[in-house]
Amino acid sequence: MHTIAVLALDQVIPFDLATPIEVFSRTRLPDGRPGYQVRVCAEREEVDAGAFTIRAPRGLDGLKGADTVIVPGTADPTAPLAPAVRDALRTAAADGTRIASICSGTFPLAATGLLDGLRATTHWIGADLLAATHPEIEVDPAVLYVDNGQILTSAGAAAGLDLCLHMIRRDYGSAVAADAARLSVMPLEREGGQAQFIVHDHAPTPQGSAFEPLLTWLQENLERDLGLADIAAHAGVSTRTLMRRFREQTGSTPLQWLHRARIRQAQHLLETTPHPVERIAAQVGFGSPTAFRDRFKRTTGVSPQTYRRSFA
Numbered sequence: 001m002h003t004i005a006v007l008a009l010d011q012v013i014p015f016d017l018a019t020p021i022e023v024f025s026r027t028r029l030p031d032g033r034p035g036y037q038v039r040v041c042a043e044r045e046e047v048d049a050g051a052f053t054i055r056a057p058r059g060l061d062g063l064k065g066a067d068t069v070i071v072p073g074t075a076d077p078t079a080p081l082a083p084a085v086r087d088a089l090r091t092a093a094a095d096g097t098r099i100a101s102i103c104s105g106t107f108p109l110a111a112t113g114l115l116d117g118l119r120a121t122t123h124w125i126g127a128d129l130l131a132a133t134h135p136e137i138e139v140d141p142a143v144l145y146v147d148n149g150q151i152l153t154s155a156g157a158a159a160g161l162d163l164c165l166h167m168i169r170r171d172y173g174s175a176v177a178a179d180a181a182r183l184s185v186m187p188l189e190r191e192g193g194q195a196q197f198i199v200h201d202h203a204p205t206p207q208g209s210a211f212e213p214l215l216t217w218l219q220e221n222l223e224r225d226l227g228l229a230d231i232a233a234h235a236g237v238s239t240r241t242l243m244r245r246f247r248e249q250t251g252s253t254p255l256q257w258l259h260r261a262r263i264r265q266a267q268h269l270l271e272t273t274p275h276p277v278e279r280i281a282a283q284v285g286f287g288s289p290t291a292f293r294d295r296f297k298r299t300t301g302v303s304p305q306t307y308r309r310s311f312a
Contacts, residue, residue, distance in 0.1 A: 001033075001034065001035070001036065001037050002035060002036050002037070002067045002068065002171055003036070003037045003038075003039070003065065003066045003067050003068070004020060004024045004036050004037070004038045004039070004066065004067070004068050004069075004070060005039055005040075005041050005058075005062050005063045005066035005068070005069045005070070006020050006021055006038065006039070006040050006041065006069075006070045006072065007041055007042070007063065007069060007070065007071050007072070007085070007089075008040055008041065008042040008047045008049075008054060008056050008072070009042070009043075009047070009071070009072070009074050009085065009105075009108060010043075010044075010047060010048050010074070010079070011048050011049075011050065011074045011075040011076050011079065012047060012048075012049050012054075012072050012073070012074055012075075013049075013050070013072060013073045013074060013075060013103065013104070014049050014050065014051070014052075015157060015160075016072035016073040016102045016103050016104075016105065016157070016160055017040075017049070017054075017072045019072070019102060019160040019161055019164060020038070020070045020072070020102070020160065020164055021038055021040065022184075023161060023164040023165070023168075023180060023184055024036040024038050024164065024168070025038050026180065026183050026184075027168055027172075027176065027179075027180045028176075028179065029172065029176060030175065030176070035168070035171070035172055035176060039057065039058050039062050039066075040054075040056050040057060040058065040062075041056060041058040041059060041060060041061075041062035041063055042056035042058075042059065042060075043059070043060055043082055043084055043085055044056075045059075050075060060084060060085065060088040063088050063089070063091075063092050063097070064091075064092070064095075066092070066097055067097065067098065068097065068098040068099070068100065068167065069089065069092050069097055069098070069099045069100070070099075070100050070101070070102065070105075071089070071099070071100070071101040071102070071105035071108055071109050072101075072102045072103070072105050072160075073101075073102055073103030073104035073105045073123070073156075074104055074105065074107070074108065077104040077106075077107035077108070077122075077126055077129070078107065078129075078133075080111075081108045081111040081112070085108070086111065086112050089108075089109070089112045089114065090112055090113070090114065093112075093114050093150065093151070096150070097150075098150055098151075098152070098167075099114065099150065099151055099152070100151075100152040100153070100154070100163060100167065101122075101152070101153045101154065102154050102159075102160035102163065103122065103123045103154065103155065103156045103157060103159070103160060104122060104123055104126055104156075105153075106120055106121070106122035106126075106130060106153045106154075107122070107126070107130065107133075109151075109153065110130065110133075110134045110137060114151055115134065115136075115137045115151060115153070116134075116136045116137065117136060117137075118137060118138065118146075118148050118151060119137075119138040119139075119140055119146050119148065120137050120138070120139060120140070120146055120148075120151075120153040121139065121140050121141060121142075121143050121144075121145065121146050121153050121154065121155050122139070122141075122153065122155060122156075123155055123156030123157070124141045124155065124156065125156070127139050127141035128141075141155075142301055143155065144159040144162045144163070145159055145162055145163040145166060147166065147170075152166075152167070161184055164180075165177050165180060165181050165184070168180050210245070210249070211235070211245065211246065211249050211250070214231070214234065214235045215250075215257070217234060218231070218254075218257070218258055218261065219261055222258070222261060222262050222265055222283075222284050222285045223282070223283055223284060223285045224285060225285065225287065226258065226285070228242070228243075228254060228255065231254045231258075242254060258285075259295060259299075260299070262284040262285050262286070262295075263284075263295065263296060263299045263300070265283075265284045266280055266281075266283075266284045266292070266296060266304070267300070267307065269283060269284070270304055270307055270308040271308070277289055277292070277293070277304045277305065280292070280304070281293075292304070
């Protein structure tokens with residue numbers, strides 16, 4: 001039987017902790033036998049879980065001999081990793097143990113150095129922080145999980161379910177994984193990645209900046225066919241000056257900013273109106289429905305129709 005050790009760190013997020021416990025504990029093989037033995041381990045007997053305290057039945061010695069170690073997310077991903085925990089995870093990795101993180105659990109896993117040189121993901125809110133604090137990691141904020149073989153990482157919350165089901169499929173095949181997915185009331189594979197869940201609200205508008213009126217004008221004229229020359233003319237500057245100043249104040253080019261604002265408006269219309277995709281494409285300034293679909297999928301990871309089914 002495959003042994004799963006779930007590592008409960010201080011300030012563990014209860015949802016992230018419960019996800020692997022529930023999914024793996026309920027997994028059954030075709031003959032009815034359990035597929036996994038799950039044990040919860042911690043550095044100390046009592047662990048702060050925010051609204052309550054949990055009592056872990058095993059210490060860090062519980063990681064020894066496990067086939068898989070899972071690191072759930074914590075409320076403070078920047079908290080220093082205890083040396084004993086770091087050493088226990090490194091020892092497990094050296095012994096060939098599979099190690100996976102859920103949500104912000106990528107941060108303590110990154111602190112061990114085990115993700116150096118690898119591609120990884122985490123909750124999209126923390127992706128920039130992960131990339132800044134661990135530049136040696138290739139951070140991909142758009143996917144639900146990343147499988148590097150021995151080391152795996154997942155995005156926020158429900159993506160932990162996706163990762164668990166993926167590992168079950170690796171261990172026992174699609175039939176067992178599909179049964180586990182049905183018990184979790186989850187599809188075995190979800191369309192797209194977490195890019196579709198990233199909240200952009202509005203493209204950033206620096207308050208009080210010289211370009212604030214221009215950005216407001218762009219936001220109010222998304223449906224127009226605007227080129228770089230049109231934007232520069234409205235701003236009263238040359239295209240070269242526009243490009244330089246715009247990047248200084250927003251971190252992107254005028255057309256990148258405009259595309260992002262258009263896609264956010266399209267998301268709002270898909271969520272709140274029954275308008276056909278063709279009409280929405282025109283409303284947000286795309287010359288053709290095909291161009292709109294291509295840009296929308298590149299930005300969110302899914303088609304407009306799939307986005308509407310998920311969020312309308």
